[in-house]
Amino acid sequence: xxxxxxxxxxxxxxxxxxxxxQPFAEPPKTAEIKIKTSAICGMCKKRIERDLGVSKGIVNSxxxxxxxxxxxxxxxxKTSPEKIKQxxxxxxxxxxxxxxxxxxxxxLPDCCQKTSTMHVD
Numbered sequence: 001x002x003x004x005x006x007x008x009x010x011x012x013x014x015x016x017x018x019x020x021x022q023p024f025a026e027p028p029k030t031a032e033i034k035i036k037t038s039a040i041c042g043m044c045k046k047r048i049e050r051d052l053g054v055s056k057g058i059v060n061s062x063x064x065x066x067x068x069x070x071x072x073x074x075x076x077x078k079t080s081p082e083k084i085k086q087x088x089x090x091x092x093x094x095x096x097x098x099x100x101x102x103x104x105x106x107x108l109p110d111c112c113q114k115t116s117t118m119h120v121d
Contacts, residue, residue, distance in 0.1 A: 029076045030059055034069050035085060038094035041065070044112045051091045055079070 039048060045063045048070060052061040057078030063070040072084055088095035092104035092112070105113060 031076050032073050033081050035095050038114050055087050
């Protein structure tokens with residue numbers, strides 16, 4: 001009986017050492033960026049937030065329609081500000097200095113295009 005107990009203690013000690021000796025996975029590093037857009041209405045907000053939400057590396061996004069700025073939290077190992085701006089451009093909206101992809105912009109509803117006047121949703 002003492003042998004079994006001794007063997008269990010040794011095995012538990014070895015397994016604990018193995019676990020403690022392994023480095024823990026580093027949590028993903030996130031950053032926040034604010035990007036000026038050409039969004040106009042609530043439909044624009046929904047579209048941008050939805051499409052960013054399914055984009056690789058995006059943790060969270062929130063578009064403030066008053067100042068037309070989208071605040072994005074993203075995983076720095078999976079994406080970058082440049083890639084995020086390209087995603088917004090491909091949706092059909094300006095993203096800071098990146099002009100909206102023309103084909104995507106033209107496919108937006110009339111009320112969401114840059115030449116449209118702001119309206120209430």
